[in-house]
Structure formats: structure tokens, C-alpha cells
Amino acid sequence: MTAGAGTRRGRAGVRTARGVPPASGDGANLLELRGLRTHFFTRDGTVKAVDGVTFEIGNGETIGVVGESGCGKSITAMSIMRLIERPGQIVAGNVVMHGRDLLKLSDEQMRDVRGNQISMIFQEPMTSLNPVYTCGDQIAEAVQLHEGVSRRQAWSRAVEMLQQVGIPDAKRRAGEFPHQMSGGMRQRVMIAMALSTNPELLIADEPTTALDVTIQAQILELMKALRERNKMAIMLITHDLGVVAEMADQVVVMYAGKVVERSDVTTVFERPHHPYTEGLLRSIPRLGERRARLEVIRGVVPNPLNLPTGCLFKRRCPYRMPICDTAPPFQEVRPGQYSRCWLTPEHEPPTVGLSPAPEVAEEEAERLTVAPR
Numbered sequence: 001m002t003a004g005a006g007t008r009r010g011r012a013g014v015r016t017a018r019g020v021p022p023a024s025g026d027g028a029n030l031l032e033l034r035g036l037r038t039h040f041f042t043r044d045g046t047v048k049a050v051d052g053v054t055f056e057i058g059n060g061e062t063i064g065v066v067g068e069s070g071c072g073k074s075i076t077a078m079s080i081m082r083l084i085e086r087p088g089q090i091v092a093g094n095v096v097m098h099g100r101d102l103l104k105l106s107d108e109q110m111r112d113v114r115g116n117q118i119s120m121i122f123q124e125p126m127t128s129l130n131p132v133y134t135c136g137d138q139i140a141e142a143v144q145l146h147e148g149v150s151r152r153q154a155w156s157r158a159v160e161m162l163q164q165v166g167i168p169d170a171k172r173r174a175g176e177f178p179h180q181m182s183g184g185m186r187q188r189v190m191i192a193m194a195l196s197t198n199p200e201l202l203i204a205d206e207p208t209t210a211l212d213v214t215i216q217a218q219i220l221e222l223m224k225a226l227r228e229r230n231k232m233a234i235m236l237i238t239h240d241l242g243v244v245a246e247m248a249d250q251v252v253v254m255y256a257g258k259v260v261e262r263s264d265v266t267t268v269f270e271r272p273h274h275p276y277t278e279g280l281l282r283s284i285p286r287l288g289e290r291r292a293r294l295e296v297i298r299g300v301v302p303n304p305l306n307l308p309t310g311c312l313f314k315r316r317c318p319y320r321m322p323i324c325d326t327a328p329p330f331q332e333v334r335p336g337q338y339s340r341c342w343l344t345p346e347h348e349p350p351t352v353g354l355s356p357a358p359e360v361a362e363e364e365a366e367r368l369t370v371a372p373r
């Protein structure tokens with residue numbers, strides 16, 4: 001597999017002097033998540049579904065969010081949209097768009113953001129389709145609210161959108177209700193609805209998983225075309241690393257509610273740093289490579305109510321070291337590449353932590369000192 005998308009529009013290599021991801025105010029970001037925490041307060045305990053997530057999405061940039069089931073991808077997206085319901089709660093962080101923290105907006109202002117600036121394609125189509133309205137009506141209503149056009153114009157736009165997402169006989173099918181359509185068709189209606197308002201940011205949560213390969217390719221092409229035409233940014237959540245390689249500029253790898261690696265797509269595929277990212281990459285088939293069976297990451301994602309201390313990946317990590325009992329910091333390991341792991345950029349154990357322990361530093365200082373003649 002190659003990371004064909006490269007960094008054509010990405011901002012790989014952007015970094016600050018302190019080696020932390022770029023902060024607000026550089027003007028190139030459309031959306032910034034800062035220390036987002038969304039927890040579920042269940043009877044059995046607190047599930048930290050999203051626990052200190054920070055990343056940004058540049059204008060017109062596509063960011064791929066990957067990770068195994070339960071890592072917090074959808075809850076991150078739902079938090080951006082402010083669609084978290086009890087027992088869940090966003091307990092900390094900021095979601096900044098155009099200088100405004102979405103978490104501080106009124107419900108009405110937020111509805112406006114959802115109708116105009118951010119659209120979301122949900123993992124489960126019925127989450128966003130209303131069973132009592134026809135598909136055409138639902139798209140037309142969104143268009144009318146967004147663009148203030150006449151009902152007739154909105155309806156033609158709805159039909160046009162249905163055609164664009166590959167629904168045959170779109171004129172007739174616009175008059176059908178969601179339950180009259182197959183799962184794949186419903187998914188396409190939802191995509192048409194999300195794209196009909198020309199959002200600045202499209203959040204697509206497993207947008208093509210339920211579709212067959214041909215339709216999947218068509219939908220991805222459509223998303224790419226609209227991305228170019230409207231300069232739309234995309235947050236693409238997927239299990240399919242092939243889709244990430246094809247679509248994304250930047251990649252965010254999540255594990256147990258945290259971002260464990262972040263970089264431009266080429267770097268992630270060619271020189272991943274975090275052992276979890278390595279594991280994910282090993283579990284995809286490579287073109288022309290013969291293997292008896294795909295390697296999967298051994299073990300399972302930890303129970304969110306029983307997380308290990310230190311590195312959350314340590315129970316599954318082949319590189320585990322004593323220092324991994326202490327939580328590793330999220331830091332820049334190479335220009336533009338951030339990882340939450342103690343290994344050095346060369347994948348060697350650190351001397352002690354990342355900066356040498358005082359005694360090592362002293363020895364090193366002695367070695368470097370030129371003795372007086």
C-alpha cells in the first residue's frame with residue numbers, strides 16, 4: 001500500500017518551537033480541538049471515551065481518524081457536533097471554529113453551525129433520516145433553510161444531489177420514504193443531505209462501510225470532487241486504511257480515548273512511530289505481498305472501566321519497557337510527527353525518559369569536557 005495522497009494540500013511539518021502541535025491563531029485552521037474530554041458517567045463507573053483529544057483541521061484539509069472499535073472516534077465527532085446525550089458529558093476542552101468555541105454557543109447558534117458550516121454523515125443512516133418525511137423533502141428542507149431558495153428550486157437541487165450520489169431514477173426515488181430504500185441507498189441519501197448545504201467541514205463517520213466496492217469508489221470520488229470544488233475540509237473516520245491513504249492529508253490515530261499518533265499521511269504509512277500505528281498498518285493487505293494470514297494486533301482494546309496505568313497500549317505492545325508504567329507524553333518525534341510513546345525517533349529505548357537522567361547527563365558532560373593540559 002502506498003500513501004498516494006501525500007501531502008498535496010496538507011500542512012506537514014508545521015510545528016512550533018516547543019515541539020507541540022500548532023496552537024490557535026495561525027489562521028490556517030478551520031477547526032481546532034483542544035484537550036477535549038467527553039466522559040460517560042455510568043453506574044459501573046466513568047468511561048473516559050474521549051480523554052484530552054487535541055488536533056486541528058486546516059482549511060480544505062482532509063484528516064483521517066483511525067483506530068479500533070471503541071477508541072472514541074465517533075464520540076469525538078459527536079462532541080464537535082454537540083450531540084452528546086446523557087449519561088455522556090463534555091467535561092473539558094475547546095472546539096474552536098472561526099475563533100468561536102462551539103462548546104460555548106447557545107443551542108440555537110449551534111443549530112445554525114450544524115445547518116450551515118458543519119455536516120455529519122453518521123455511522124448509522126437512520127440517526128439522521130426522519131422516517132416520516134420523503135428523502136427528497138428532507139434534502140430540500142435542508143437546502144431551503146441554508147440557501148433561502150424557493151421550494152421548487154430546493155426540490156430540483158435535492159433531485160440533483162440524489163443523482164450525484166448515484167441513485168438511479170432519482171426523480172422518482174426522491175418521493176420515497178427512508179424505509180422504502182435499502183441500507184446502501186439510505187447511506188447515499190444521507191451523504192446527499194450532508195453535502196447539499198455546501199458545508200465548510202464534512203464529518204464522515206464510516207461513510208462507505210455499508211456500501212459495495214463500486215458504490216464506495218463512486219462516493220469517495222464525489223467527496224473528492226466536492227472537496228476540490230467547495231474547498232471543503234473533511235474529517236474522515238474509518239477503519240479502512242486504504243481509504244485513508246487515498247483521501248487524507250493528515251492522519252490521527254486514536255487509542256482508548258487518546259490521540260496516540262498524528263502526522264501527514266505519507267509519514268504515517270512510511271515511517272509510523274507508535275507501535276499501535278505499526279500494528280494497524282501490519283493488519284492491512286499489501287498489494288502483491290503473499291502472506292498466509294494478516295497479522296492483527298494481539299490482545300484487545302482495554303476495558304474503559306479498567307485502563308492500565310502508564311501507557312494505555314502497554315498490555316499489547318511488543319516493545320514494552322519498565323518506563324512504560326509511566327504515561328508517555330504526546331510529543332514531536334520528527335518534524336510534524338507526534339507520538340505518545342517512550343521510544344526514541346529511531347525506535348530505541350530512551351536512556352531514561354526522554355531527557356537523560358541527571359547522572360547520565362553528568363557523565364555525558366564529563367565526557368565532553370576538554371581536560372586542561
Ligand SMILES: Nc1ncnc2c1ncn2[C@@H]1O[C@H](COP(=O)(O)OP(=O)(O)OP(=O)(O)O)[C@@H](O)[C@H]1O
Nearest residue numbers: 040042047049068069070071072073074075076304
Ligand atoms: N452511551 C454510552 N454509555 C457509555 N459508554 C459509551 C456510550 N457511548 C459510547 N460509549 C463508550 O465510548 C467509547 C468510545 O466509543 P465510540 O463510539 O466513540 O467508538 P468508535 O471509535 O467510534 O468505535 P467504532 O469503530 O466501533 O465505531 C467506547 O468505549 C464506548 O463503549
Ligand code: SF4
Nearest residue numbers: 311314317324341342
Ligand atoms: S510507551 Fe511503551 S508500551 Fe507504550 S507504545 Fe511505547 S513502547 Fe509500547
Ligand SMILES: [Mg+2]
Nearest residue numbers: 073074075123
Ligand atoms: Mg464509531
